[in-house]
Amino acid sequence: MDARVDQLRHRRAHLPETAEIDALRVSRDAILDKVRDAQIVVDDLSVEQAKAEADVEQARARRARDRDRMDRGLITNPKDLQRMTYELESLERRVSSLEDSELDIMEQAERAEASLERLREELAGHEERLAELEAGRERKSAEIDAELHAAIGQRAPVAAEIPEDLLSLYDKLRQTKDGVGAALLRARQCSGCRLTLDHAELAVINNTPTDQVVRCEECNRILVRTAESGLPSS
Structure with missing residues (x-):
């Protein structure tokens, strides 16, 4: 949106x-x-x-x-x-x-x-x-x-419907990240900076609860996990 x-x-x-x-x-x-x-x-x-x-x-x-x-x-x-x-x-x-x-x-x-x-x-x-x-x-x-x-x-x-602290973080990131505060993690790649995550990073994300925010280590954007993310359990 x-x-x-x-x-x-x-x-x-x-x-x-x-x-x-x-x-x-x-x-x-x-x-x-x-x-x-x-x-x-x-x-x-x-x-x-x-x-x-x-x-x-x-x-x-x-x-x-x-x-x-x-x-x-x-x-x-x-x-x-x-x-x-x-x-x-x-x-x-x-x-x-x-x-x-x-x-x-x-x-x-x-x-x-x-x-x-x-x-x-x-x-x-x-x-x-x-x-x-x-x-x-x-x-x-x-x-x-x-x-x-x-x-x-x-x-x-x-x-x-989004928690206030998460929305605030997202809005701040948008101001400094060319309007993109959150990026899809698709096929092991951050769609914000196009960086492909290594297996160790994927393992950490995979073990992180789904209701906990994860961020790209390269661009710091919020990563949105989907069935196409390429995680071991996906």
Whole structure:
């Protein structure tokens, strides 16, 4: 019964989903960091794009204003007209340069947004898988808990029939012997440490009353004698 309880507790603590969940959480957190970094890039490019658009609009507005003045014949002085012509040529080059810069920023923004979207999709996939694994782990944990509760319940009435001093010795041995306080003596071998007892030890055990506790000389566990123990009288 105690072995069954220990097995159930071990199963609960080492569910296969747990290892995958832990690995996915590490991967998810790494992707989340990338998403944050990608969002910063997108936000920065958005600010740059807004500024570029404003610069282009400002240059276009000035170009349109100067052209309108020239077209309407508001500039009559030859020198002023020549200066305005040069200024318009300069504005054309500036508008062209600003538009190129704006286009370049827009392309960068598109690539950054596409990268961000891919990372978000990857993150969503991780979150979905994590939810599935966590639900599966909770379901299995609940099933094991039910089995564990039943196993502990079955142990209680049996333990109540064992003398208190023997149960205390058994429990102490379990704490220091990997959870095994008593071992079957089968075919002259202790099932706890796998040591084969010699004939002298077997003779001593054989002559020991059945209601008296015997212990393995090698591992010190309580030995449980059965018809399969290999004792001379068995």
